[in-house]
Amino acid sequence: MVEFKVTTERQTQLLDITQLVREAVASGQGSAAVVYVPHTTAGVTINEHADPAVARDFETALERIVPSDWPWEHIEEGEENAPTHIRAAFMGPSVLIPMRDDGTLALGTWQGIFFCEFDGPRERSVLVSVLQ
Numbered sequence: 731m732v733e734f735k736v737t738t739e740r741q742t743q744l745l746d747i748t749q750l751v752r753e754a755v756a757s758g759q760g761s762a763a764v765v766y767v768p769h770t771t772a773g774v775t776i777n778e779h780a781d782p783a784v785a786r787d788f789e790t791a792l793e794r795i796v797p798s799d800w801p802w803e804h805i806e807e808g809e810e811n812a813p814t815h816i817r818a819a820f821m822g823p824s825v826l827i828p829m830r831d832d833g834t835l836a837l838g839t840w841q842g843i844f845f846c847e848f849d850g851p852r853e854r855s856v857l858v859s860v861l862q
Contacts, residue, residue: 731859738850742793742817744775744785748842751827751858752835759833760860766824767856771814771849773821774856779842792817792848814848821846829860 732754736745747765755763767774778784795817802812825843828836837843845856 733857736845737853738847741850742789743847744788745845746779746842747845751843754858758860760862762861763827764859771818773818773846774825775821775844776841778840780840811849817848
């Protein structure tokens, strides 16, 4: 398993981590790579990474789908982050990416891997494991 850190700059932010994941799996041969985010207010997804507007659209859409001004029941003083848990659950904590025989990720031409921050800015961990 390889662990790397990402640092976010905004409360809601999608970061393209494709190259970091490629580097994490570069030394291993396997059938697939698991990318896992061990946080309840962050997630990971695969989507288009050729146009940065796609990530910004995701950020805006998730904030509109799960607005902060609902009467949330999960309220911790100083940590009013109930909607961030819901947004993270929509994205999910992990993705599974098949690997080619040469050890590279079998992503589509336009696909990238995104770390999804919903309670930033923070430093976060991303775990990558190659399955044999």
